[in-house]
Amino acid sequence: MIDLEIKNSKKQLTVAVAGNPNSGKSTLINAIAGTRLQVGNWSGVTVEKKEASFKHGNLNIRIVDLPGTYSLSPYSQEEVIARNYLINMKPDLIVNVVDATNLERNLYLTVQLLELGIPLLMALNIYDESEKKGYKINVRKIEEMLRIKVVPTIATQKSGLENLLLEIESFASKPKNEILPMLHYNNDLDNSIKNVVEEIKPAYEYLNENKLRWLAIKIIEGDELVLKEFGIKNRNELINQFCGHLIKGHDSDLESLIADARYGIATGLSHEVLEKPKIQKEEITEKIDRIVLNRYLGIPIFLLAMWLMFKLTFDIANPFVDLIDGITAGPMNRWFAFLLASINSPAWFISLVTDGIIAGVGFVLVFVPVIFAMMFFITFLEGSGYMARAAFVMDKAMHGIGLHGKSFIPLLLGFGCNVPSIYATRTLENEKDKILTSLIVPFMSCGARLPVYVIFSSAFFPGNGGFILWLLYVIGIGVAVVSGLIFKKTLFKGENSLFIMELPPYRMPTMKSLMIHTWEKGKHFLVKAGTYILAVSIFIWFLLNLPWGVENKKDSFLGIAGQVAAPVLEPIGFGNWEAASALITGVIAKEIVVGTMAEIYVDNLDEPEKEELSFGNDIKEIGIGFYDAVKSAGINISSTFSIATITAEEDSGLSTLKGVIQTKFTPLAAISFMIFVLLYMPCIITGVAYKQEFGTWKWYGISLINGFGAAWILSLIVYQGGLLLGFGG
Amino acid sequence: MNLSQLKPGSKSRILKIGSVGPLKRRLMDMGVLVGEEIIVEKIAPMGDPIEIKIKNYKLSLRKKEAAEIEVEECV
Numbered sequence: 001m002i003d004l005e006i007k008n009s010k011k012q013l014t015v016a017v018a019g020n021p022n023s024g025k026s027t028l029i030n031a032i033a034g035t036r037l038q039v040g041n042w043s044g045v046t047v048e049k050k051e052a053s054f055k056h057g058n059l060n061i062r063i064v065d066l067p068g069t070y071s072l073s074p075y076s077q078e079e080v081i082a083r084n085y086l087i088n089m090k091p092d093l094i095v096n097v098v099d100a101t102n103l104e105r106n107l108y109l110t111v112q113l114l115e116l117g118i119p120l121l122m123a124l125n126i127y128d129e130s131e132k133k134g135y136k137i138n139v140r141k142i143e144e145m146l147r148i149k150v151v152p153t154i155a156t157q158k159s160g161l162e163n164l165l166l167e168i169e170s171f172a173s174k175p176k177n178e179i180l181p182m183l184h185y186n187n188d189l190d191n192s193i194k195n196v197v198e199e200i201k202p203a204y205e206y207l208n209e210n211k212l213r214w215l216a217i218k219i220i221e222g223d224e225l226v227l228k229e230f231g232i233k234n235r236n237e238l239i240n241q242f243c244g245h246l247i248k249g250h251d252s253d254l255e256s257l258i259a260d261a262r263y264g265i266a267t268g269l270s271h272e273v274l275e276k277p278k279i280q281k282e283e284i285t286e287k288i289d290r291i292v293l294n295r296y297l298g299i300p301i302f303l304l305a306m307w308l309m310f311k312l313t314f315d316i317a318n319p320f321v322d323l324i325d326g327i328t329a330g331p332m333n334r335w336f337a338f339l340l341a342s343i344n345s346p347a348w349f350i351s352l353v354t355d356g357i358i359a360g361v362g363f364v365l366v367f368v369p370v371i372f373a374m375m376f377f378i379t380f381l382e383g384s385g386y387m388a389r390a391a392f393v394m395d396k397a398m399h400g401i402g403l404h405g406k407s408f409i410p411l412l413l414g415f416g417c418n419v420p421s422i423y424a425t426r427t428l429e430n431e432k433d434k435i436l437t438s439l440i441v442p443f444m445s446c447g448a449r450l451p452v453y454v455i456f457s458s459a460f461f462p463g464n465g466g467f468i469l470w471l472l473y474v475i476g477i478g479v480a481v482v483s484g485l486i487f488k489k490t491l492f493k494g495e496n497s498l499f500i501m502e503l504p505p506y507r508m509p510t511m512k513s514l515m516i517h518t519w520e521k522g523k524h525f526l527v528k529a530g531t532y533i534l535a536v537s538i539f540i541w542f543l544l545n546l547p548w549g550v551e552n553k554k555d556s557f558l559g560i561a562g563q564v565a566a567p568v569l570e571p572i573g574f575g576n577w578e579a580a581s582a583l584i585t586g587v588i589a590k591e592i593v594v595g596t597m598a599e600i601y602v603d604n605l606d607e608p609e610k611e612e613l614s615f616g617n618d619i620k621e622i623g624i625g626f627y628d629a630v631k632s633a634g635i636n637i638s639s640t641f642s643i644a645t646i647t648a649e650e651d652s653g654l655s656t657l658k659g660v661i662q663t664k665f666t667p668l669a670a671i672s673f674m675i676f677v678l679l680y681m682p683c684i685i686t687g688v689a690y691k692q693e694f695g696t697w698k699w700y701g702i703s704l705i706n707g708f709g710a711a712w713i714l715s716l717i718v719y720q721g722g723l724l725l726g727f728g729g
Numbered sequence: 730m731n732l733s734q735l736k737p738g739s740k741s742r743i744l745k746i747g748s749v750g751p752l753k754r755r756l757m758d759m760g761v762l763v764g765e766e767i768i769v770e771k772i773a774p775m776g777d778p779i780e781i782k783i784k785n786y787k788l789s790l791r792k793k794e795a796a797e798i799e800v801e802e803c804v
């Protein structure tokens with residue numbers, strides 16, 4: 001009972017953390033909440049939501065990280081989310097993280113937060129750097145002038161956080177619903193605000209003085225969202241009646257008048273409280289930028305940085321991929337098979353478990369290292385400040401096809417694996433840029449497509465493999481450019497994104513912050529994507545093995561589906577059910593296309609395990625082929641451009657496959673087939689990534705249609721054109 | 730004269746912001762206001778966008794966006 005009472009006496013406190021991007025919000029929250037932090041998305045949108053609940057003293061504190069914003073005007077998705085949360089969810093307290101090295105611009109947001117009438121506590125962060133610059137900030141004076149509490153913090157060193165928590169505690173013991181002191185702009189504006197408040201008061205009795213004043217400011221500003229929400233239809237009359245004198249003086253633009261007034265406070269305050277040294281040293285950021293953004297060096301340095309990131313991402317992930325793959329493919333598989341056999345499970349069930357379920361699990365797991373490594377580097381690039389520079393350097397080229405400078409990085413990662421690329425689009429701020437980039441990513445030829453190219457080009461064009469490969473990558477990029485232009489002119493017509501972006505000072509992200517972010521992302525993928533991939537893996541197993549006891553692969557559901565689909569592929573040179581079935585299984589990963597082909601075309605693959613464990617039958621044979629394919633898909637994700645390893649992997653089964661392919665395809669059809677595989681669809685895991693990032697399957701659907709259309713048309717042109725030119729033989 | 734015509738190193742003061750809507754609002758939020766001083770810092774290697782210094786921080790914007798900002802050079 002006593003315990004219960006103590007629990008009940010705990011006060012619930014919701015704290016919203018708001019601040020400019022790069023003010024150290026993430027670092028601060030990670031330092032306070034650590035692993036208690038939960039990363040998700042704001043409902044229905046692609047913006048990341050972080051929150052944590054924990055006990056402190058006799059408080060239950062819930063911290064919610066709002067998206068980083070410069071303002072609360074409804075310019076971007078982030079700002080709309082932040083303001084909706086603040087207005088609708090009514091947190092008890094706002095912790096405003098302010099970058100002490102950039103006081104004036106940060107205070108502009110502070111002014112807007114104070115207008116809301118929610119109690120505010122300021123964390124004056126990055127205090128170390130501001131001291132190092134020789135800035136003298138009069139903290140007491142900020143407290144006096146804004147009538148709030150201010151705590152200097154250094155999030156990276158965890159300094160000041162105890163004080164911050166103390167202030168939160170002492171806030172919690174104060175009575176709620178106090179009327180807070182209000183800021184004053186200038187006499188003219190203040191008078192108008194007061195008049196508007198008097199006028200609207202009767203209609204909004206339930207609002208306290210703070211809220212009324214906020215609403216009046218919003219009415220004068222002409223904030224459409226707020227006007228709509230409060231059902232205010234007589235703005236024009238109110239303006240004419242009370243703000244006539246303001247309009248005259250200010251080009252009738254009240255929005256910028258209010259902005260000026262807010263900046264008036266921010267600028268005035270920063271002049272009052274901030275003392276800068278007479279002579280300012282040249283900063284590290286300036287020095288680095290002189291090289292990194294240099295006219296001649298800028299692009300080479302950027303490309304080098306990208307190459308490094310790409311290489312590190314996939315090199316670091318590689319051994320883990322092998323390890324995970326080794327475990328699921330070897331011991332785990334055998335163990336389950338043995339276990340199930342020992343309890344007399346039927347062969348089909350063993351096959352389902354090992355080839356459907358375990359293979360599926362293994363397939364999910366091999367992605368995890370890549371996702372982890374990629375998230376780590378992306379987070380590093382963002383936190384360090386280089387991401388903005390990369391966008392600055394590349395924007396011109398990317399803008400040409402309707403993209404943003406930051407689109408380059410996801411696209412580049414796409415050459416390794418499309419899945420992390422889709423996640424990487426979250427570095428883009430604008431929804432349209434994110435979606436457009438994601439739609440183009442699948443045309444970046446990923447590692448899983450290589451095995452298909454390798455088999456076909458070595459079967460038909462030995463000695464010219466390099467050239468064919470180069471050609472396919474170029475075709476992919478070309479289709480990406482064309483698709484981008486088409487999407488820009490159709491789906492995203494008239495939507496013009498802006499490139500007004502801060503170039504933040506270079507800073508070192510903390511390891512802890514990087515780790516937490518990476519871990520959360522990896523976990524998220526594992527749980528969410530895992531379920532889907534497993535389901536698809538099992539589904540494909542059934543396609544291969546139904547109807548029950550099917551002997552001839554042609555009669556399995558997969559074979560039947562292949563036969564149905566074959567006519568569609570006729571005009572592009574490979575209208576047979578074998579090719580069609582193989583393409584269907586490629587939904588899991590394109591590399592599986594080779595596995596399925598081997599399974600269908602080559603009947604007697606060597607199978608050491610078969611004799612040993614002796615529950616081999618046709619079904620199992622198919623299953624093992626499928627499983628092998630899943631396995632090498634995982635390997636190839638990490639082998640990126642190194643064709644050598646793949647050729648080395650070729651076993652006798654695959655060289656037999658090459659022989660069979662030579663009889664089934666003409667060289668022209670082989671080229672057409674490779675182009676088709678390059679473009680025809682993003683794999684299901686990419687689809688899951690779309691779903692996770694955008695909250696809907698819609699964009700995967702569009703991507704499928706776009707990919708299939710592009711693949712079919714291009715293959716048709718190549719194949720039919722080739723026939724016309726007499727390359728049919 | 731507008732901001733997109735200035736060379737790196739030149740200092741100017743904002744006279745007027747031509748555009749309306751999201752661009753203007755965004756510029757305002759970033760502190761690009763009439764009367765503010767701007768230094769053009771750099772031009773990207775491919776000639777666009779540009780980097781400016783305003784309110785003691787660095788901001789990049791495309792030339793098309795900079796063209797909406799009317800300025801007078803100051804010494």
Ligand SMILES: Nc1nc2c(ncn2[C@@H]2O[C@H](COP(=O)(O)OP(=O)(O)O)[C@@H](O)[C@H]2O)c(=O)[nH]1
Pocket residue numbers: 019020021022023024025026027028068125126127128129153154155156157382383384507508509510
């Ligand atoms: N020197 C210093 N750097 C900091 C401090 N707080 C954060 N940083 C760094 O500033 C960068 C941006 O921080 P981040 O938390 O990602 O900012 P956010 O965009 O507000 O979430 C990172 O490199 C951090 O390591 C601080 O108090 N002092």
Ligand SMILES: [Mg+2]
Pocket residue numbers: 022025026027068
């Ligand atoms: Mg952050």
